[in-house]
Amino acid sequence: MPRDTLNRDQIVKTATDLLDAEGLDGLNMRALGKRLGSAATAVYWHVGSKENLIALAGDQAWNEITLPDLATTDWRTAATQMATELHAMLTRHPWLVQAFGSFVVFGPGKARHDDRSLAVFEAAGFTEAQADQAAASVFTFVLGNALGPAAADSLAKRLSRDSGNAEELMRASMAKAHEIAAQYPRLRARLETASAEYAAAPAETFEFGLAALLDGLEARLAPSTSVRPGTSAAREES
Amino acid sequence: MPRDTLNRDQIVKTATDLLDAEGLDGLNMRALGKRLGSAATAVYWHVGSKENLIALAGDQAWNEITLPDLATTDWRTAATQMATELHAMLTRHPWLVQAFGSFVVFGPGKARHDDRSLAVFEAAGFTEAQADQAAASVFTFVLGNALGPAAADSLAKRLSRDSGNAEELMRASMAKAHEIAAQYPRLRARLETASAEYAAAPAETFEFGLAALLDGLEARLAPSTSVRPGTSAAREES
DNA sequence: GTTCCACTTGCACACAGTTCAAGTCGTTCC
DNA sequence: GGAACGACTTGAACTGTGTGCAAGTGGAAC
Numbered sequence: 361m362p363r364d365t366l367n368r369d370q371i372v373k374t375a376t377d378l379l380d381a382e383g384l385d386g387l388n389m390r391a392l393g394k395r396l397g398s399a400a401t402a403v404y405w406h407v408g409s410k411e412n413l414i415a416l417a418g419d420q421a422w423n424e425i426t427l428p429d430l431a432t433t434d435w436r437t438a439a440t441q442m443a444t445e446l447h448a449m450l451t452r453h454p455w456l457v458q459a460f461g462s463f464v465v466f467g468p469g470k471a472r473h474d475d476r477s478l479a480v481f482e483a484a485g486f487t488e489a490q491a492d493q494a495a496a497s498v499f500t501f502v503l504g505n506a507l508g509p510a511a512a513d514s515l516a517k518r519l520s521r522d523s524g525n526a527e528e529l530m531r532a533s534m535a536k537a538h539e540i541a542a543q544y545p546r547l548r549a550r551l552e553t554a555s556a557e558y559a560a561a562p563a564e565t566f567e568f569g570l571a572a573l574l575d576g577l578e579a580r581l582a583p584s585t586s587v588r589p590g591t592s593a594a595r596e597e598s
Numbered sequence: 599m600p601r602d603t604l605n606r607d608q609i610v611k612t613a614t615d616l617l618d619a620e621g622l623d624g625l626n627m628r629a630l631g632k633r634l635g636s637a638a639t640a641v642y643w644h645v646g647s648k649e650n651l652i653a654l655a656g657d658q659a660w661n662e663i664t665l666p667d668l669a670t671t672d673w674r675t676a677a678t679q680m681a682t683e684l685h686a687m688l689t690r691h692p693w694l695v696q697a698f699g700s701f702v703v704f705g706p707g708k709a710r711h712d713d714r715s716l717a718v719f720e721a722a723g724f725t726e727a728q729a730d731q732a733a734a735s736v737f738t739f740v741l742g743n744a745l746g747p748a749a750a751d752s753l754a755k756r757l758s759r760d761s762g763n764a765e766e767l768m769r770a771s772m773a774k775a776h777e778i779a780a781q782y783p784r785l786r787a788r789l790e791t792a793s794a795e796y797a798a799a800p801a802e803t804f805e806f807g808l809a810a811l812l813d814g815l816e817a818r819l820a821p822s823t824s825v826r827p828g829t830s831a832a833r834e835e836s
Numbered sequence: 837g838t839t840c841c842a843c844t845t846g847c848a849c850a851c852a853g854t855t856c857a858a859g860t861c862g863t864t865c866c
Numbered sequence: 867g868g869a870a871c872g873a874c875t876t877g878a879a880c881t882g883t884g885t886g887c888a889a890g891t892g893g894a895a896c
Contacts, residue, residue: 365843384700388883399845401885406843410884461696461745462622463753466775475782488787490806497739497807504742507699515701537704544713549726568728569735572814579813603874626852637876639854644874648853838896845890852883859876866869 366398368406368416376417376453383517384455387414414459419467421453427476435484436574442477443502443570450506457503457510474499485581494577501573505566604636606644606654614655614691621755622693625652652697657705659691665714673722674812680715681740681808688744695741695748712737723819732815739811743804 374396378387389410393400407413425445428438450457459465477499481491519526541547612634616625627648631638645651663683666676688695697703715737719729757764779785 389885390883400883401846401887402844404885457745458696458699461699461748461752463756464749464771464775466778468778468781471778471782471785475784478784478788482784488784488791491784492788493803493806494810496803497810500742500745500807501735501739501811502742503745504738504740507695507738507741507745510699511702514699518701533702537702540704540706540709543706544709546713546716546720546726546729547709550716550730553726565731565734568731569738569811572732572735572818573739573807573811574814575817576810576812576814580810627854628852639856639877640875642854840893840895842893843891845888847887847889849886850884853881855880856878857876858878860874862871862873864869864871866867 366396366402366406371396371403371406372413372416372420375413376420379414379417379455380453382521383514384414384458385514385518386521387455411463414455415463415465415467418453418456418459418465419469421449421456422467422469422473424449424452425473427473428480430476430479430483435480436578438480438483439498439574440570442473442480443498446473446499446502447505447566450502451509454506454510454513457506458514460503481577484578490580494580497577498570498573501569502566505562505569509562604634604640604644609634609641609644609651610654610658613651614658617652617655617693618691620759621752622652622696623752623756624759625693649701652693653701653703653705656691656694656697656703657707659687659694660705660707660711662687662690663711665711666718668714668717668721673718674816676718676721677736677812678808680711680718681736684711684737684740685743685804688740689747692744692748692751695744696752698741719815722816728818732818735815736808736811739807743800743807747800 371392375387375392378392378395382391387410389403390400393403396403403413407416425442428441430438433441456465474495477495478491481494482488484491484494486494516526516530519529523529538551541551609630613625613630616630616633620629625648627641628638631641634641641651645654663680666679668676671679694703712733715733716729719732720726722729722732724732754764754768757767761767776789779789
């Protein structure tokens with residue numbers, strides 16, 4: 361019977377919890393060690409470095425995404441579902457978006473997701489090269505959408521960590537933004553109707569843009585070559 | 599005659615140079631001080647904090663973007679031009695994309711850009727609310743597109759800073775990615791035709807996705823309400 | 837019971853952001 | 867012309883964080 365010991369999965373899980381709670385800047389090895397009930401440096405034996413730990417946690421997050429079954433779902437629905445799932449996942453883990461900008465996150469989890477994403481667009485009737493571009497377009501659209509909220513989340517967490525009166529600082533920075541925006545007619549118009557720049561129903565904006573993008577992609581299919589569910593896609597691992 | 603002294607603009611300019619050359623992680627106050635010919639701490643008197651410095655440099659970058667003249671350009675061309683300019687700017691300053699994920703970058707430069715972006719879609723015939731969503735969609739699409747390259751750039755710079763044999767580490771990490779990708783049929787197919795995941799003409803993918811998105815947006819205009827150049831848009835500051 | 841090896845620990849180093857008290861040097865006011 | 871002022875600059879030092887290292891520690895295998 362091995363002694364009760366740390367293991368990689370447990371570390372990655374705990375790190376994910378900490379990242380969700382405290383953000384990317386909020387994660388430090390000593391805090392992680394404390395939460396794991398061991399010395400900070402013990403973690404290094406299992407994951408090698410902080411960067412690698414984040415890469416592991418990041419890749420794991422992709423496995424939370426439920427992939428659509430192409431045999432029973434038409435491509436448009438499947439694409440929307442995947443984009444929505446990804447969007448939700450990135451909202452749960454805003455730090456992943458930040459990590460994505462700092463180093464390359466690519467592991468089994470993302471590979472699983474990417475492959476299915478390509479499958480969706482190939483099932484739609486795109487050529488390989490087109491499916492590549494279509495999948496990349498939708499992916500980057502969703503990623504870009506998550507960037508703003510990720511920044512806001514990161515900022516909020518940092519403020520509430522550093523100082524007691526996070527609310528006030530937040531309000532001050534918002535006020536300064538309003539002051540600047542008020543100098544431009546269209547931005548000012550937005551300020552008068554809504555309270556904050558991003559406050560205008562971000563979820564609807566996401567759906568709007570996604571639908572528009574998918575429309576545009578659909579139009580790039582050879583005319584009336586639309587493929588019915590189950591017609592061309594082979595079944596694979598789900 | 600004031601003594602030859604530091605000033606904010608000069609600091610921001612130098613910081614931008616350093617950021618372009620070394621990336622977001624590569625910027626540190628002592629290196630910046632050295633490049634400015636003064637002590638690291640002198641910078642603090644002018645910009646307050648590193649975060650604020652980056653925010654200043656980040657906002658300044660938006661001013662590099664040439665805005666289209668709506669009186670002489672149809673909205674579709676204008677939108678494409680703005681997106682392309684933004685894309686190019688983010689390629690020149692990959693650190694901005696990272697900064698965008700960490701804290702809110704909003705200043706006069708971005709406000710100037712955002713306002714014109716809204717103008718483009720209002721000129722197209724969108725309602726205010728729709729223009730909001732359309733502008734946000736295009737913006738996030740471009741931003742998302744820049745995220746991958748930004749990560750690659752950041753990683754490359756960090757590797758070449760930390761160790762002599764950056765090439766080898768890069769190759770190793772690439773090889774691991776290939777190994778994972780090879781387990782999925784469609785990813786494997788890509789590996790066999792192209793050399794790397796993102797190597798397949800990223801510029802074309804950007805244009806493809808942008809055109810698709812704009813098509814989708816155009817379809818959301820009330821049918822045949824397209825607006826000719828100069829018809830509805832008032833002239834404003836350029 | 838000895839040896840071994842997977843793991844853990846505390847110490848310590850390096851480096852980065854930032855603060856602070858003490859300068860320095862033009863300018864301004866008498 | 868000199869003294870007080872204030873805009874800047876400086877070097878030392880504090881803090882927090884990632885990480886290497888050498889010395890443990892305890893279960894398992896022979």
